[in-house]
Amino acid sequence: MLRILFVLSVFFFDQSSACVVPGEELLTLLQAHFRFVNFLTINVIQSGSCTQQIHNTANTLIKLLLKGQFEWTLQIQEIFLPPCFTHDTQQDVSFDASTNSQITVTEDILKLKKYSTEPGNGYLFIIWSPEKFEEFLDHHTSLAVPKSRCTYSILFVISSANTCGTIRKQIEHLMRRLWADFNLVNIIIQAPCSCQDATFIYRPFVKTRDSWGTLQSYTFQQITQNPTLLVTSLRNLNHFPVRVSLFEKLPTALQAVPNMLKFNPIYQDLSVSKEFAGSDGLLVGTLVQYLNFEAVVDPDLPRLYGHVLQNGSVIGVLALVLNGKSDYGANRRILSYYPVDGFEFTVAYSSDKISAVVPKSLKVPRGLSIFNCFDKLSWVLIFVVSFVCVFFWYLISRDNLYNTLKEIYSLLVGMSVQIVPSSYQTFFLTSCMIFNLIIFGVIQGSLFTDFTTPSYYPEINTVEEVDKSQLPIMTYVWLLIKDNSSQLLNRLKVKSIPESANMYEIVALYKNVVSIDRKFDVEVAIRTQFTGDDGVPLLHMVKEDIATFLLSCIVPKGSPYLLMFNNVITSMFEGGFIKKWDNDVVESIMVERINRMISAKKFKAFSLDDIQAAFYITGVGYVCSVVAFVGEIMKNKFREQQF
Missing domain, CATH: 1.20.5 (Single alpha-helices involved in coiled-coils or other helix-helix interfaces)
Incomplete structure (x- = not known):
């Protein structure tokens, strides 16, 4: 049911001088256009001597809306602009309620509108002329375009003294501006007293000669016969150029396809993804094929995600999106808070953890192998048991201490000794011999293991141990982790140093620094790059994670592509394609590395x-x-x- 939040005063006027508009047709058109709207704002833009005509038109339209059964909550705002000076005939607008035509909103139309407009708010403007609306747009931008992906309609009251051709040119200029500056696609414009029942819709994805975009007008009868004319479809962009920021980032975006994937049909033609493989590149290719646009990738774009500096300036791909130089930041990034406005995240389609990577611990020297058979507690218990055995044998044998030590030592190390035990002494000596067999068996097995596989000192496996290591930390993640309540994380922040592009190499080579990065990137780097010829990793990833984040891409705020992008991305994620593409690249790189290691492997004689x-x-x-x-x-x- 229609609810009125604020109603203007009603002016009674002479209907004989009015411009007559089919009211039922207009109501039917508005109902179809504002299909997903539940809160409609009518903005009545007053302008000097044109006030009465605008006011009368608004009141008449509101009366007409009150007769309809709509599920809108209606809000009416009155805004005053500087006086309007016009030589046009000023006529009031009346609405004839004699037409009974209907516009059938099919399921296909609902799907098209679903992926181009956000449900919720709608805005209807009643104003004198296109020139006045542009003036209103200059001085009250936030009122003229509150949100880009909402539904808009503009009703011009300008009289028929102006030719429709002139009004049409002004409307086209306005529509081009609304698209170029605000990316509006869900907007219709009507000028009933100048262009009769024409409804103007701008098609930004239609190419005319060397430019994009054209203004099209339809009669009510045409819209009734084909209701899809009311919708600007984003399902087919007709090869419209969309600027994509995509830089090489192993393993989600790479231009050198691994040899094992070159014969895979998916990777044989990467022209649609601009020769990028990996999940980010193939996702761009999927968007291109599904939405039929032309991805424009700048090869000279900055090869970093970007963040906000302390002085407030923005760098990287984030800056390109904020400044309107890119329509889609395709490299998936951590979904976190940035102290700037002007961009939006797409739907999250992956997650990752933040982990620390430390130098691999040193090998235990060969000469100390025997001490690695047991831990410290086990060695202590062995000596304690030996002492107890000596003490107990000393009590039951009633011999001197020297002979007692010699006899027990001989038993524990497996040496022969001449003893004629009594019956109760036999049980004790048997237990000592069994203890000897177990301990020396374990020692022999440990020595064999040490000879066949190298052993290392204990690794760093907790964040607390990372802090106690007192090593400097090379990372960027403190720009994303805003939690200051953890004393442990605060201590780690104090140890931070600027990151480097080759920070993994620094950690592996110099072993005097720690790096903190995304867990997936660390795992891939260790498996594909930082593994020695003997198969031992050169880096160690701390088992305890620091944080968990969702991953997504970015678009400019108010982007018309966001809803459709989200639909495609969600379908790819739910189908398991994102994970599959990641595994393709990682496994192929690993197999290539193993093959290179086998071909370059040299055998040496046992020494x-x-x-x-x-x-x-x-x-x-x-x-x-x-x-x-x-x-x-x-x-x-x-x-x-x-x-």
Whole structure:
């Protein structure tokens, strides 16, 4: 039901001098045009000596609207401009309610409007002439165009003394301006007292000679027969040039297609995506094919996402979108708050985590292999158990301490010893022998593992450990993470240094810096670039994540393409194509790298260096044996001298 928030005073006027307009036709047209609107604002733009005619037209139209059954909430605003001086015949407008024609809004029309206009607000302007509306647009831009993707209608009251051709040229100039400056596509214009029942609609995606855009007019009968004429479709852009910002970024946007993908039908012709592969490039190609536009990619555009500097200036692709130099920032970016207005995010179609990447820990020297068999607690328990065994054997054997130590040591290390145990001593000695078998079995297995696979010192796996490492942190993510409540993150921010384009190489080579980046990028870099010939990663990604973000692209604020882009992007995401395209590139690069490593692999002969730990242990055993042998000789000589 129609609700009125504010109603103007009604002027009674002489209908004999009025310009008669078919009222039912107008109502039917407005109802079809404002199909997705539930809050309609009527702006009555007053102008000096033309006030009465404009006011009378508005009141008559409102009376007509009150007779209709619409689900609109109606708001009426009255705005005054400087006086209007005109030599045109000033006639009032009356609406004839004798027509019963209807416009059938089909499902196809609803789909077209759904992807070109946002439901909610609609705006109807009643004003004297196109010139006055341009004046209104100059001085009250926010009132003239509150939101770009809303539904608009303009009713000019200018009388028929002006030829329709002149009015048409003025309307075309206005429509071109509304498209160029505000990207309006859901707007119709009528001038009933100058151009009778003509409804003017601007088609920005129709090419005429060397330019784009044309003004078309339709009668009510034509619209009744073909209601799709009311909609400017974004489903087919007729090769309209759309400026796309897309730079190379492994693995989501790359121009050098991996060899394994060159024979894949999807990657054989990348002309629609401007020779870009990866999920970002193929998504652009999908948009081009689905919406039939021409993607214009500047090869000299900045190769960074862009952010807002402390002085308020903006750099990168973000600056191009804000300044209206790009219609679509195609490289998917972190969906976060930016302290600027003038752009919008598309629907989120992926997510990623923020993780720290640290240098790979050092190898454990071969000579220390035996100490890696157990952790510190295990070694402590082994010595404690040995001490308890000595103490217990000392109590039950009733021998001197020296013999007790020698006997238990021999049992624990597997040496032969002459003992004639009693029945209850047998159980204890058997348990000591089993303990010896288990411990030495574990040591032998660990030594074998160490000989076959290199071992490393413990890795950094928590954000707290990253902080304790006291290493400087190279990252950009503090521009996106606005949370200042975490003391841990604040300490990490203090350690930050400017990022570098080759920060992964710096972390892997110098091992004196930490980097924080998107987890997917880190994983891909480690798997495809920073893995040694022996298959060991040169970088280590901390297991604990710092934050989680959604990923999307950007368009200028009020972009007419946003709703249609969102529809295509959502379909690709729900179909699993985004993930599939990412996996194609990553797996192909990995296979290529493995093939190169295999072809370049050189075999070397087994050397003593590979088993040096065994020689160290054997040498220690020989030294201990010599010391024990010399000790026994010295002991025997000492005894002989006493006797």
